[in-house]
Amino acid sequence: MAQPRSRTVVTRVGPPIGFFLGLAVLGALLLWAGAAPRTSPPSGRQAPEFPRQDPDGWLNSRPLSMEGLRGRVVVLDVWTFG
DSSP: OOOOOOOOOOOOOSSOHHHHHHHHHHHHHHHHHHHSOOOOOTTSOOOOOOSOOOGGGOSSSOOOOHHHHTTSOOOOOOOOOO
């Protein structure tokens, strides 16, 4: 009769090394982002003002201005029929 095979069970103690590596990378990125100088757009020009300022021309929003959006993240969703 064959003898049963013994199993080796590996247990980990403490958090995995990947966790600490991820924290180090995240910390480095945050330090790098905070140290980056604030500059104007690469072209050196400011974005133009929105051409339409009448309240009836805006959907799902009040009329926006570039000054009102200064310092905020803006996502432009451009689409067309065709």
